[in-house]
Amino acid sequence: MRKYWKFIAIIVVIVLSIGTFYVNAALSAEQYPEFVIETQSGDAEEIKSLVLDGSYSDTSTMSYVSTNVKITGEGSQYNRGSFLDRVIGQPATVIKELQKDYHSFMRGKNAAINSFFEDNRFLAYADVNDLSSLTSREFKFDISVLNKEDDNINSFTLEVPDDEGLDYLVVEDVQLSKGWLYLITHNMKRNNENYYGEKHIYSIDMANQKISSQEAIIQVPEEQGETYIDVQFIRTSPTKSYDQLIMIKTEIQNIEDEESKREKVINQEVISYDLTTKKKEKINIPDLQVDQNQLSFFDGSTVYFMTLDGQELAVTPYSLVDKQVGQSFRIPRTGEEGFAYAQMTTVKDGKIYVATSQMNAKINADVIVADAQTGETLFKGQLAFKDSSEEQGNFELYLHEMYVE
Numbered sequence: 001m002r003k004y005w006k007f008i009a010i011i012v013v014i015v016l017s018i019g020t021f022y023v024n025a026a027l028s029a030e031q032y033p034e035f036v037i038e039t040q041s042g043d044a045e046e047i048k049s050l051v052l053d054g055s056y057s058d059t060s061t062m063s064y065v066s067t068n069v070k071i072t073g074e075g076s077q078y079n080r081g082s083f084l085d086r087v088i089g090q091p092a093t094v095i096k097e098l099q100k101d102y103h104s105f106m107r108g109k110n111a112a113i114n115s116f117f118e119d120n121r122f123l124a125y126a127d128v129n130d131l132s133s134l135t136s137r138e139f140k141f142d143i144s145v146l147n148k149e150d151d152n153i154n155s156f157t158l159e160v161p162d163d164e165g166l167d168y169l170v171v172e173d174v175q176l177s178k179g180w181l182y183l184i185t186h187n188m189k190r191n192n193e194n195y196y197g198e199k200h201i202y203s204i205d206m207a208n209q210k211i212s213s214q215e216a217i218i219q220v221p222e223e224q225g226e227t228y229i230d231v232q233f234i235r236t237s238p239t240k241s242y243d244q245l246i247m248i249k250t251e252i253q254n255i256e257d258e259e260s261k262r263e264k265v266i267n268q269e270v271i272s273y274d275l276t277t278k279k280k281e282k283i284n285i286p287d288l289q290v291d292q293n294q295l296s297f298f299d300g301s302t303v304y305f306m307t308l309d310g311q312e313l314a315v316t317p318y319s320l321v322d323k324q325v326g327q328s329f330r331i332p333r334t335g336e337e338g339f340a341y342a343q344m345t346t347v348k349d350g351k352i353y354v355a356t357s358q359m360n361a362k363i364n365a366d367v368i369v370a371d372a373q374t375g376e377t378l379f380k381g382q383l384a385f386k387d388s389s390e391e392q393g394n395f396e397l398y399l400h401e402m403y404v405e
Contacts, residue, residue, distance in 0.1 A: 031058070032056065032067065032069075032078050033056075033385050033386070033387065033395075034075055034076050034385070034386040034387065035069070035071050035075070035076040035383055035384070035385065035386070035397070036071075036075055036076070036383075036384055036385075036386045037050075037071065037072075037073055037367050037381045037382075037383060037384075038381050038382050038383070038384040039379070039380075039381045040380045040381050040382060041377070041379070041380045041381075042369070042377060042378050042379035042380055042381075043378060043379055044073060044379065044381075046351070046369040046378045046379035047072075047073040047367065047369060047379055047381070048073055049404050049405045050072065050073065050353060050367070050369075050402070050403075050404055050405075051070060051071075051072050051093070051402070051403055051404070051405060052070070052071040052072070052355060052367075052383075052399050052401070052402050053068070053069075053070055053071075053092075053093050053399065053400060053401040053402075053403075054068075054069055054071070054357075054397055054398050054399035054400055054401070055067065055068055055069065055397075055398050055400070056069045056078070056395065056396070056397050057395065057396050058394070058395055059360075059394040059395060059396055060394040060395075066396075066398075067079075067080055068080070068090055069397070071383065071399075075386065091111035091113075092111070092113045092401055093401055093403060094113055094116075094238050094239065094403070095111045095113055095116070098116065098118070098123065102123060102146060105123060105125075105144070105146045105153060109125055109127070109144070110127055112127075112171070113238050114171055114172050114173055114174070115127050115171050115174060116174060116238065117174040117175055117176050117238075117241075118238070118239045119176070119239070119240070119241050120148070121147065121148055121149060122145055122146065122147060122148065122176055123145070123146040123148065124143075124144070124145045124146075124174055124176045124181060125142075125143070125144045125145070125174070126141055126142065126143050126144075126171055126174050126181070126183050127141070127142045127171060128140070128141060128142075128160070128169055128170060128171060128185075129141070129142050129157070130168065137163055137164070137165075137166055137167070138159075138163065139159075139160040139163050139166065139169060140157050140158060140159050140160060141157065141158045141159075141160060141183065141202070141204075142155075142157055143155065143156050143157070143158065143181065143204070143209075145176070145181070145206065154206070156209045158204070158209070158210070158211055160202075161211060161214060162214070165189050165190050165191060166187060166188070166189050166190075167188045167189065167190055167195075168187075168188050169185045169186065169187040169188070169200070170185060170186050171183060171184070171185055172184050172185060172186050172199075172233060173233065173236075173245070175241060175242060175275060176206075176241065177241055177243065177275065177276070179205070179206050179207055180203055180204065180205065180206065180212075181203075181204040181206055182201060182202070182203055182204070182275050183201070183202040183204065184199065184200070184201050184217075184233075184245065185199075185200045185201075185202065186198075186199060186200070187199075187200045187216075194221070194222070195222045196219055196220060196221045196222060197219070197220045197222075197231075198216040198217070198218065198219040198220065199216070199217040199218045199231060199233075199247065200214065200215070200216050200217065201214065201215060201217055201273075201275070202214045203275075213278075215278065217245070217247070217273050217280065218231055218247065218249065218271065218280075220249075226253055226254045226255075227251060227252065227253045227254070227266065228251075228252055228254075229249065229250065229251050229252070230249075230250045230252060231247055231248070231249050231250075232247065232248050232250075232294065233245060233246065233247055234246040234247070234248065234296045234297065234298045234303060235294060235296065235297050235298070235346075236297070236298050236299075236300075237299070237346075237348070240300060241300075242275075242298070242300055243274060243275055243276060243300075244272050244273065244274055244275070244298075244300075244320060245272070245273040245275065246270065246271070246272055246273075246283075246298045246303055247270070247271045247272075247273070248268065248269070248270055248271075248290055248296070249268065249269045249270075249271060250265055250267070250268045250269075250290075251265070251266045251267040251268070252264065252265055252266065253265075253266050265289060268288075268289055268290065269282055270282065270283040270285065270288070270290075270303075270305075271283065272320065283303070283318060285305070285316065285318060285325055288305060288316060289307070290305050290306075290307055291307045291308060293307070293308065293342075293343075295307065295308070295313070295343060295345045296345075297345060297346060297347045297352075299347050299348070301319065301320060301321050302317050302318065302319050302320065302321075302326075302372075303317070303318045303320065304316075304317050304345075304347055304352065304372065305317075305318065306345055306352075308343065309330070311332060311333050311334070312330040312331060312332050312333060313330065313331040313333060313343065313345075313354060314328065314330050315328065315329055315330070315331065315352065315375060316328045317372070317373070326373070327374075329374065329375025330375065331352070331354060331368060331370050331375060331377065332377075333354070333356075333366050333368070334364060334366055334382070341356050341357070341358055341363055342356070342357040342358060343355065343356060343357060344356075344357050344399060344401075344402045345402075346402055346403065346404065347372055348404045349404075350371065350372045350373065351369055351370065351371065351372055351378065352369070352370045352371075352372045353368070353369055353402060353404060354366065354367070354368040354369075354370070355367050355368070355399060355402050356383075356399075357398065357399045357400070358396070358397070358398055358399070359383050359396075359397040359399075360394070360395060360396050360397065361394060361395065364382050364383075365382060365383040365397070365399070366380070366381075366382055367379075367380075367381045367382065367383065368380050368381075383397070
């Protein structure tokens, strides 16, 4: 009988703990401050479609669980979510919208935004299924494509070819065009005792459900002494089709002296890759050096190279259509001199949107909209409390996603 009492006691403790969590959450719900985007200059209509997703926490309490908050031009809206969501975090807004609109298709799929492609006609998904054992390596692609016009779902599995020496792979992008599904992956491979990574592309013929071709776009050796190579794809919209991939390949040297450790960029290349022709080209822009901060953006025709320079965001546009560098411009930001707080950027309909990704009692968060061709500031504002009396106290607001509806 004792063992049952112990079991019951454990269950009671768990129930009381979860109950206490929700009671405390309910009691504190009304204490959440309302955030607004306060206009400093320009037209507030420019942020009518802008949405900032983040998390808020009151650091003056002992609570370590933050609350999800969505901020728009109309104010803020909190979503406590489930207990599990509040502990491990919620998926990206795009994924939440897909789960709401295509619940049946999304069931059982991971929440990684890189695994999805969507346009007006199709919603495609691809993920890697690792079936490896201690003695062998085996990987398969799980593919699923929804036709929005007739609700037909085409799902199938493909073996990853030439997986000998392949330690792991992860899907970094999915594109669907003219009956072809393109899976862009990061592969980590081993050749004898040497390891190297590569950006890889698998071209899938949807009509025949087979991998028609595959190739390494670029290979990167493991760290060599004091230097290593980093390759990043320039960000794009997750709900738009692209014929080109844009990559930044950076060779970096680790420098260590008595006072500090730092990194120095030795060489940097910008590379474009055409999904259809499989043609790879270098983009030559004199004196361009892009930070490893993932601020740059590709809208399908123009690459906007962005980097922080003091209190300004430096922007250099490059047109893939006519292969010309546009006029560079700078977007001024606020903040303390010498401090460059993390920023978020996106581009849509010829406009660049910029927001500071952190706000607290000491850090102000900018929200800026600028013309993507001229750099003219169309709107400038800051996140603020709607009720100024709520500004006292310790808090942290982290923004992790910005999108334009």
